[in-house]
Amino acid sequence: MRHIISMLVENESGALSRIAGLFSARGYNIESLTVAATDEPSLSRMTLVTRGNDDIVEQIKKQLNKLIDVVKLQDLSEGEHIEREMMLIKLKAAGPDREELKRLTEIFRAKIIDVTEASYIVELTGASRKLDAFIEAAPEGLITEVVRSGPTGILRGAKGLTL
Amino acid sequence: MRIQAAESIRTEDACVHSNLADRPAPTKTAETGVPDGAGANVAAAAPMLSGAEITIQALIDEGVEYVFGYPGGAVLHIYDALFQRGDAIKHVLVRHEQGATHAADGYARATGKCGVCLVTSGPGATNAVTGIATAHLDSIPMVVITGQVPTPVIGSDAFQEVDTVGITRPCVKHNFLVKRLEDLALTIRKAFFIAQSGRPGPVVVDIPKDVTDPNIKVPYVYPRDLSIRSYNPAKRGHLGQIRKAVEAMLDAKRPIFYTGGGAILDDAAAPLTELVRALGFPITSTLMGLGAYPMTDKQFVGMLGMHGTYEANMAMHETDCLIAIGARFDDRVTGKIEHFCPHAEIIHVDVDPSSISKNVKVQVPIVGPVGSVVTDMLGVLRESGGRPDQTALAAWWKQIDEWRSIDCMRYDRSSPMIKPQFAVETLYKVTDGDLFLTSDVGQHQMFAAQFYPFDKPRRWINSGGLGTMGFGLPAAMGVQLGHPDAQVACISGEASILMCIQEMATCKQYSLPIKVVLLNNGYMGMVRQWQEFFYESRYAHSYVDALPDFVALAQSFGHVGMRVEKPDQLEAAMREAFAMKDRFVFLDVIVDPSENVYPMICAGKGHHEMELPPTMSERELA
Known part of the structure; x- marks a missing residue:
């Protein structure tokens, strides 16, 4: 099963490689990893997507928690949560394809953010599945480049992942 | 190489000075003694120290008795500060950095204190890696201070530069690169705290040379109280879970305790022994846990696992209640996981x-320190007034005694050659069971674990997790320094001992009266055994064709060397060796090269599928 693990991590050099190293050393899957600063300068927020059965995911969480740099950890998949990923996708857009791509962009509530005679860049935000669907729906042969941020996420409701 | 280091670093230092001078915070206040910036009150009372002096002072403030190390370019400032502090802290000069880590490790295992090493950058650090990984796998508290090239040249492939923090990351509990002098004291405090708390382990503190510059000083205050927001190891076990555990124990018909290195690391021997005796249950132990419960006690059924006793492994297979204490279900213990404790x-x-x-x-x-949890279990047990089912327990012991009667560790006592098992039994006899015994890795390690019953914790010192050949001799140095008046021996094989043989020079320099008992069979015995069993006796490179004359070798290092070849001479030779209280004695014991370690659970087998030693008639046939 797919799990989104969200972490508060000490904003120190080496924290990222400790986490990445843990996954490679123990043979765990890592689908994506995003990291950026938070409102508290000493903390980074990391969102990690992994797959595995319950036992493996339980072990992953324990091993992550064991790292000295990991302050707090939450498995978003355990509760109601919001997941968002951003994609920038460059498409060949010439002739009749231009109209087709515009329609597709509207259907997905995406935005065209760069236009040339031969191309569009489309920006799309949503759950990862929605991004997958857009890529599926794009007419064959038109995709030049796909850039995805990897998902980030947050639990619904008043409670937050804070210190 | 290390002399060259000093040359090349001198030029680097020049640029380091100017770099640090640009910074506002730490100032060269050797003359004024008053730092600018905040904390003037604290600073007025606090001594002004350089990074090198802080490193040494922090070790002193931690109560460190011994530092095991080897100097080199990147740690010269620290060594100078060490020199200037005279006898405040004792430095043990090893002959190879691997020796430093194993010696610190042995010291930690035997005393329960934190082991400390000091090595230089580059090859100093990489040489230490084997010892760091050894300590990591066995959860040994250790702080390793490594020198690093100056901060401005980090990443430039400078002379003797390696990414020490990167290389050691997967084999430490935690590591630090100290980039700012102001962080040094706190970082060292954190390193000791992390190394010794929770599940212990090695911590590396990598210090660039410019951070230890003797001319740049900051106020030194060693932080006594420390909390790390992201690190809060459990202090007590959950009482509800402990009650549940005690209930399960009282309901059990065929219970067994299975204890590991955690029971020793947390000094839980006393409450553990009390609990096991109060319940009357059998107890087995992993290789790492030997001695936490007296091995000569009748409730002890021997070590378990690959070369454990038949009775211990059969009891594991049949138990309905397994009480695992400070053990980690390692593959050498469990055998095939699918067959592990099917009824428990x-x-x-x-x-x-x-x-x-x-x-x-x-x-x-139950997550918690083993000692406190076992103590709480005792409390709950007494409070409940409950007793285990005595009828069931009597039947269980009857079964175990039947398994015991098979005598799974029998060997040929009439052999004209010295059997390694006999050598260990003789060692036990000669030392009255009162010995700190370190070991290398291989057959001799298993024979020692099987035939030398330890009645006290921290007496059996071996590399169980990583299985590091070369561990035994340097570890014995740490043990002997930690217990100067105790009998310390290292059991080894002729292959293992050569991996850190250079430490015989260290033993001479510090007059360490260690006794090396070498079970010399001419082969890497355990490799040879596996090749015999699983590779149709094709002995690929397990025979060392050119061995040194160990007696002469020991003598050349200034020690006593002795060789024994006949069983009837062994006891007298060992007595003679151990009678030399102030000498290092190397006892080269020529043993039967074809002996195998039995019993054995082969790969992919369960606890109930042990190979027993061949009977006399089978041996004759072979």
């Missing part, structure tokens, strides 16, 4: 939550 409800006590249900799913997990 499993209670698992461990301070590290990630150890629980890692390899084997358990029903009653």
